[in-house]
Amino acid sequence: MAVIPLKQRVRITKPGGLDEWGNPIPGETVEYKCRVDEKSELVRDRTGEEVVSSARILIEKLVDVGYDDIIEFTNELGQTIRRTPLNISVIRDFSGKPWFTEVRL
Numbered sequence: 484m485a486v487i488p489l490k491q492r493v494r495i496t497k498p499g500g501l502d503e504w505g506n507p508i509p510g511e512t513v514e515y516k517c518r519v520d521e522k523s524e525l526v527r528d529r530t531g532e533e534v535v536s537s538a539r540i541l542i543e544k545l546v547d548v549g550y551d552d553i554i555e556f557t558n559e560l561g562q563t564i565r566r567t568p569l570n571i572s573v574i575r576d577f578s579g580k581p582w583f584t585e586v587r588l
Contacts, residue, residue: 489516493540496553509553517542519556526587528569536569536587545573545581554588564588 492514499510518541526536529550540554548554548571555565570587 487518487541489518489541489543491517491519491556493517493519493542494555495546495548496555497549498551515542515546517556519558521558524587526570529571534569538564538588540586540588541574541583542586543583546584548584548586554586 494512494514496512497510499508502508520539520541521537522539524536524539525533528534538556540556542548548568550568550571552567553565554568555563557563566588568586568588570585572585573581574583574585575581
């Protein structure tokens with residue numbers, strides 16, 4: 484059971500490799516219930532540089548998401564946002580059990 488309401492949906496597409504021209508092709512796509520908070524916020528990416536995040540996505544439990552994955556969601560205005568993650572972290576309770584996977588776009 485989620486601690487916060489998960490009313491939106493997010494699609495995570497894994498990279499599937501390269502075609503004969505060396506261009507990336509999409510792999511498996513998985514859809515999850517989530518919470519998306521759209522706001523501009525200064526965060527650090529995986530290399531430690533400061534970048535501006537435009538969305539914070541919370542997905543319940545531990546989710547297999549990587550920095551090469553394509554994250555896609557549609558907001559309430561009907562705009563589809565499609566980006567790669569800037570920062571991925573896991574939010575855990577006191578016992579160490581994962582509650583949410585947090586993805587910053």
